[in-house]
Amino acid sequence: MAELIAPIDPRAVRVRLAAGSGLGDEPVLMIAPPPEPLRMTNPSVGRGPLGGASLPSADPPGEPVLAQRHPSVDGAPVEASIHAAGRGRHVLDEAGRRTRVVLEPPGPGEGGTRRREVLVDGFRFEVEIESERIAALRERASRGRASSAHGGPLQVTAIIPGKVVAVSVAPGDAVAAGQQLLVVEAMKMQNELRAPRDGTIERVGVAPGVNIEVGDLLVVIS
Amino acid sequence: MTVAAPPFRRVLIANRGEIAVRIIRACHELGMEAVAVYSDADAEAAHVRLADAAVRLGPPPPAESYLRIDAVVRAALDMGAQAVHPGYGFLAERAAFARAVEDAGLAFVGPASATIEALGDKLNARRLAAGVDVPSVPGTLEPAPVDRPDQVADILATAERIGFPLLVKAAAGGGGRGMRRVTRAEDLPAALVSGSREAESAFGDGSVYLEREILPARHIEVQLLGDAQGTVVALGERDCSLQRRHQKLVEEAPAPGLSEAQRRHLHGLAIRLAQAAGLRNAATCEFLHDPAGDFWFLEVNTRLQVEHGVTELVAGVDIVREQLRIAAGEPLSPAVIAAGERAAIPSTHAIEVRLSAEDPARAFAPTPGRVGRWVMPSGPGVRVDTGIEAGDRVPPEYDNLIAKLMVQAHDRDAAIDRLARALDETEVGGMQTTLPFHRLVARSAAFRRGELSTGWVDEHWDGEAARAEAVRKALLAAGLEAIGEDAEARGRGTAPPTPATTATTAATAATATAATAASAERGNGWRHGSRARGVDRWPS
Numbered sequence: 107m108a109e110l111i112a113p114i115d116p117r118a119v120r121v122r123l124a125a126g127s128g129l130g131d132e133p134v135l136m137i138a139p140p141p142e143p144l145r146m147t148n149p150s151v152g153r154g155p156l157g158g159a160s161l162p163s164a165d166p167p168g169e170p171v172l173a174q175r176h177p178s179v180d181g182a183p184v185e186a187s188i189h190a191a192g193r194g195r196h197v198l199d200e201a202g203r204r205t206r207v208v209l210e211p212p213g214p215g216e217g218g219t220r221r222r223e224v225l226v227d228g229f230r231f232e233v234e235i236e237s238e239r240i241a242a243l244r245e246r247a248s249r250g251r252a253s254s255a256h257g258g259p260l261q262v263t264a265i266i267p268g269k270v271v272a273v274s275v276a277p278g279d280a281v282a283a284g285q286q287l288l289v290v291e292a293m294k295m296q297n298e299l300r301a302p303r304d305g306t307i308e309r310v311g312v313a314p315g316v317n318i319e320v321g322d323l324l325v326v327i328s
Numbered sequence: 329m330t331v332a333a334p335p336f337r338r339v340l341i342a343n344r345g346e347i348a349v350r351i352i353r354a355c356h357e358l359g360m361e362a363v364a365v366y367s368d369a370d371a372e373a374a375h376v377r378l379a380d381a382a383v384r385l386g387p388p389p390p391a392e393s394y395l396r397i398d399a400v401v402r403a404a405l406d407m408g409a410q411a412v413h414p415g416y417g418f419l420a421e422r423a424a425f426a427r428a429v430e431d432a433g434l435a436f437v438g439p440a441s442a443t444i445e446a447l448g449d450k451l452n453a454r455r456l457a458a459g460v461d462v463p464s465v466p467g468t469l470e471p472a473p474v475d476r477p478d479q480v481a482d483i484l485a486t487a488e489r490i491g492f493p494l495l496v497k498a499a500a501g502g503g504g505r506g507m508r509r510v511t512r513a514e515d516l517p518a519a520l521v522s523g524s525r526e527a528e529s530a531f532g533d534g535s536v537y538l539e540r541e542i543l544p545a546r547h548i549e550v551q552l553l554g555d556a557q558g559t560v561v562a563l564g565e566r567d568c569s570l571q572r573r574h575q576k577l578v579e580e581a582p583a584p585g586l587s588e589a590q591r592r593h594l595h596g597l598a599i600r601l602a603q604a605a606g607l608r609n610a611a612t613c614e615f616l617h618d619p620a621g622d623f624w625f626l627e628v629n630t631r632l633q634v635e636h637g638v639t640e641l642v643a644g645v646d647i648v649r650e651q652l653r654i655a656a657g658e659p660l661s662p663a664v665i666a667a668g669e670r671a672a673i674p675s676t677h678a679i680e681v682r683l684s685a686e687d688p689a690r691a692f693a694p695t696p697g698r699v700g701r702w703v704m705p706s707g708p709g710v711r712v713d714t715g716i717e718a719g720d721r722v723p724p725e726y727d728n729l730i731a732k733l734m735v736q737a738h739d740r741d742a743a744i745d746r747l748a749r750a751l752d753e754t755e756v757g758g759m760q761t762t763l764p765f766h767r768l769v770a771r772s773a774a775f776r777r778g779e780l781s782t783g784w785v786d787e788h789w790d791g792e793a794a795r796a797e798a799v800r801k802a803l804l805a806a807g808l809e810a811i812g813e814d815a816e817a818r819g820r821g822t823a824p825p826t827p828a829t830t831a832t833t834a835a836t837a838a839t840a841t842a843a844t845a846a847s848a849e850r851g852n853g854w855r856h857g858s859r860a861r862g863v864d865r866w867p868s
Contacts, residue, residue, distance in 0.1 A: 114810050121807040123799065132799050137807030177808060188808040194701075198805045207805040208701065208755055223700065224806055225755055228763030229689070229798035233806045 111214050118238035123231055124221055136238055138178045198226075217244075247290065247297040259308055260327040262287065262299070264318045273314055275325065279307045287325050290318065301327060334359040335656030336411045336435070340383075340404040341365070341375070342425075343415030344394060346732060347632070348375035349715045351413050354648040363407045365400060367393030369723040374715035381407055388725045394418045397425045401432050411435035411655055413648075417727060420631040421448055421502075437655040438609050439630045447605055447628040451499045451537055457625045460604045462597045465616060465624040466490055467539035471499060474524045474536065475517075483520070483538075484513050490540050496520055498527030499535035504574035506530060509541065542624060544781040546617040547571065548583045549629075550598035551639045553650055554607040555660045561668030562595035563643045566635055569780040570769065572692055577762065577785065578681050578769055579635035581642045582674040583617075584740055584778040591672040594623050601628065609654050610636075610647060634682070634729070637713060641678035641736040643667040677743040678736040681766040683714075683756070684728040688765040689795035696724040700758030705750035709736045709743075722759065730761065744776055764794055 118138040176183035185201040198205045208225035212235070215221030219236040272289040275281060281301040290297045305327035312324055338361040341351045348364060352375060355362040364379035369388035376382045383403040385393040393399075395418060404412050412429045414437070419425035426441035438444070447453045451471065454464045467490055473479040487494060487510075496519045498506025506527030508519035520536060528534035546569040554560040567583035568576045582591070598613035605628070612633050614626040636647045645667045653661065686692040702718035714731035716722070722730055735750055737743040748770035754763060765785075769775050774788060781787075 116811045119807050119810045121803040121810070123803075132796075133803070135800075135803040135807055137804070137811060139811045177811065179804065179807075184804075186804060186808060188805055188812065196805060196809065198801060198808070200801075200804075205801055205805075206752070207801065208757070209806060209809055210701065210757060220810070222806060223757055224802040225701070225757055226801045226805065227794070227798045228751070228754075228761070228765075228767045229795060229802070230757055230760050231799060231802045233802055235806055235810045 111212055111220055113237075114220060114235060115237035115239055120236045120238050120241045122234055124234045125216060136180050138238070140177045140183070244297045247299060260303065260305065261323055262302065262325040262327065264290070264322045264324055268297070268318060270312045270314055270316045270318060270324075273310060273312065275307045275310065277307050277309055281305060281307060281327065288312070299324065303327065335652050335658065336360050336409075338363060338380075338407065338409045339411045339413055339437070339652065340400070340407060340409035341379070341413050341415065342394070342400045342404075342419055343413075343417070344370050344373060344375055344715070344726065346713045346715045346729065347415040347417075347634070349378055350713050351415060351648055352378050354646065354652060357646075358649060358652060360652075363403070363409050365394070365403055367725075369721075369725055374717065374720070383407060388723060390418065390725065397422070397428050400425070401428050401434075404429070404434055405432060409434065411437055411652070413437040413651070414631065416631050416634055421629070423448060435655045437651050438632075439607055439611055443605055443607060444630045447611075447630050449499050449535075450497065450501065450627050451535065453605075453628055454537075454625070456604055457601055460600045462601050462625050463622070465539045465542060465626060467494070468537045470537070471535040472496070472520055472537055474520045474534065480517055484516060487513060487516055487538060490538055493541045493543075495539045495541050496523040496536050497539050498523065498531060498533070499537060500531035500533040501527060506536060507574070542616045542618050544619060544783055545569075546583070546780050547576075547614065547626075547782055548586075548594070548617045548623070549612045549614040549633075550595055551633070551636065551643075551647070552598055552602045552607060552611050552613060553645075553647070553654070553660060553664055554602055554609065554611075555654050556608055556657055557659050558603070558606075559660050559665075560599050560602045560607055561660055561664055562599050562671055563639050563645060563647070563664070563667055564671040564674060565591065565594055566638055567780055568635060569782055570775075570784050571782055572785045576635065576682065577765065578679065579638055580677065580679040580740075580743075581638040582677065584780070588672050590621070595671055597623060597625065601625065610651050634732070635680055637711060637732060637734050638678040638680045641711065641734060642674050642676050643671065676736055676738055677740040678734060679740075679743050679747050680732055680734045681747070681751070681769065682729055682762065683731040683733055683754075683766070684762045685722045685730050685759050686728050686762050687760040688762050688789065689760075689791035691791075692762070694724065694728050695760045696722045696728070697759040698722075699730075699756065701755050702757070703753065703755035704731065705733065705753035707750075707753075709746050710734070710750050711736070730756075733766075740778075741776070744770060764798070765789055765791070768794065 118136060120134055120136050122134040123132045176185055187199050189197045191197055194208050194210055196207045196209055198207045205226060210223040212220045212222040215234045219234040221232060221234050224231050224233055268290040270288055271291045274286045274288060283301055283303045285301045287299045287301055290299060307325060308328040309326040312318060335358065339355050340363040341348045342365060352362040361380040364375045364382040365385050366373060366376050366382055367385055367388045370376060385396055385399045387393060397419060412434055414420040421444055423441045423445035426436045426438060426444050429436040430441055451469060455469050457464045468486060472483055493509055493511040496508040496510060506523050508523040510516050510519045524534040524536045527536060546567060548565050548567050550565045551563040552560060553563060564581055565583050566579050566581045568579045570578040601613055602611060610632050612629045615623040616626055617623055640647055645664055650664055685695045687695050698721050699716055699718055702716060704712045711734040712731055716730050733750060735743050735746040737746050751767050751770055756763060768789060772788060
């Protein structure tokens with residue numbers, strides 16, 4: 107089971123509600139760990155089911171530990187940390203405001219993401235967690251890359267190495283901007299490559315099963 | 329108290345879910361066998377698991393299973409049951425069902441079929457109330473003419489006398505069906521037609537009448553028990569004001585803020601009405617309570633109520649047990665009589681929240697499915713009535729109620745504190761429930777001040793905002809956990825401790841909590857080491 111779950115690059119992750127469980131307008135959070143700790147401070151202890159209540163710290167002085175580090179959310183530092191409390195229970199600490207959160211064990215999600223059920227404040231969500239780097243790569247890949255100016259034939263070339271698993275168009279096909287051209291598997295994820303503009307397929311340079319390198323010519327749109 | 333013979337040897341419970349479980353428990357406590365009935369959707373449900381025997385009624389749709397009077401009565405006879413308890417919902421208030429049970433020579437655990445019939449027609453109940461000087465919500469006592477152009481002038485004059493806004497209500501109604509709110513005289517004829525049509529299709533009776541809309545109002549009801557000897561006792565009142573779409577969400581006993589005199593007056597009204605109707609067994613008399621302090625009779629429910637538990641906690645009476653004894657012809661027990669005498673001076677407080685498979689951020693839309701994590705509260709003063717275990721399915725065919733969480737304490741403030749604590753312990757996964765709404769109620773200053781009204785939910789609950797905040801926390805928690813956990817796994821056993829980490833480790837000693845915090849931090853130190861190497865290993 108554990109092998110089926112995609113590894114997560116801990117340097118930055120994207121978290122969103124899993125497809126089908128959101129209302130459609132929820133944010134996607136990009137969360138990165140803090141830089142190295144700079145100072146020592148007193149720990150915040152106590153893991154009671156505080157349900158979001160804010161309590162003053164009852165810690166005795168002394169016993170300094172690593173400074174409260176500030177991870178970043180969407181690029182901005184936030185004073186937040188999470189502490190495991192056993193059996194899936196965690197305490198989310200946001201600047202001393204603590205909320206009890208249940209994180210159920212992760213399972214595989216769509217397209218190589220990691221999916222897990224989260225219970226917080228009585229709500230229940232399914233979230234998808236993905237390495238920021240892979241998410242960004244996939245976005246770039248799906249945008250495709252134009253190698254020539256407007257008007258003339260457009261050469262779409264590979265921006266990630268991988269294996270072509272499906273080709274959705276053939277020479278002579280009319281395509282609309284955004285339409286899927288082919289699917290490339292890279293980093294165990296299926297990446298859709300979409301047409302960057304309207305046109306007609308002039309040439310398809312690859313076939314399913316072919317391994318590609320960055321810069322390889324994939325499709326020419328006229 | 330002497331050890332009495334059980335009222336019956338075997339009882340069939342014509343219901344499902346938490347109420348069937350509740351009744352089976354009472355049967356077992358009285359030394360009686362309980363026979364369950366089930367549809368194909370409930371073949372492995374809790375009430376089937378708990379019963380001594382179970383009879384299949386049919387496919388999942390209620391009309392093909394739990395609403396089949398013939399199948400239920402035949403099951404009772406086949407299984408040798410001597411009594412049938414209908415629970416609430418399904419057939420509980422169908423006079424035809426009570427009559428079929430009576431005609432089969434079995435005891436119906438509830439009021440007589442004639443009483444159900446007389447009180448089930450709301451117009452009839454209103455006329456009965458008028459006869460014993462119990463004030464009903466102002467309105468009409470006869471069915472309103474529907475689609476009769478020649479009588480429009482008459483009904484408009486009546487409506488003007490009642491006053492706008494008013495409600496068009498179905499005489500056979502319940503659950504808001506057939507109900508129309510009318511604010512202007514010119515809308516009345518159309519509302520009468522559409523309300524009547526809806527009532528016709530829902531109840532087979534298109535009779536509608538007019539009632540003044542009392543707003544703001546509190547919904548307060550009186551729990552009644554009556555025996556075959558004609559004694560009727562009020563076990564106290566409940567406040568059920570927190571509703572949406574005329575479905576109750578939170579109930580408490582006693583109703584906060586009433587004086588002893590008000591309670592005696594209210595209980596007296598209910599008893600007068602029940603005696604006029606010849607009530608036997610359990611029923612509830614519902615009233616609206618306006619800001620001026622007046623009580624207006626609304627309707628009588630001739631059955632066990634969902635929220636009977638809060639009255640049990642405050643009155644110290646097991647209502648289902650009493651129902652079974654009364655059905656066997658026994659008089660009200662001395663304990664019930666004594667509880668009735670104390671009802672106007674309650675000494676404890678109880679609150680119930682209905683945990684339902686509904687999404688409170690999406691207008692309480694149903695969310696049937698399979699239950700994942702299922703942690704119910706416990707401890708002092710907490711009672712949970714449910715028919716759910718982890719892994720159970722909540723079928724889409726039936727009511728969305730999955731558990732009733734009740735708390736009891738010496739006064740209302742303590743009960744609210746206890747409710748907040750109990751809800752903090754509650755964890756339900758697999759499906760969205762109404763838990764977020766109940767958490768808001770438990771922490772609401774307005775609720776604590778006793779500012780209750782039937783419009784409370786709309787005034788105080790902003791589901792979308794609550795959900796957006798929870799989404800933010802969920803994403804943040806999952807993301808923070810992800811950037812910590814994996815780094816730790818990667819770095820384990822290879823990273824040399826940093827100076828800071830060493831210092832932390834050395835400081836570990838004093839108390840268990842300090843040690844816990846320190847070890848958590850030490851883990852983070854390792855995570856940092858691994859992150860530094862991760863930067864080298866992962867290509868940018």
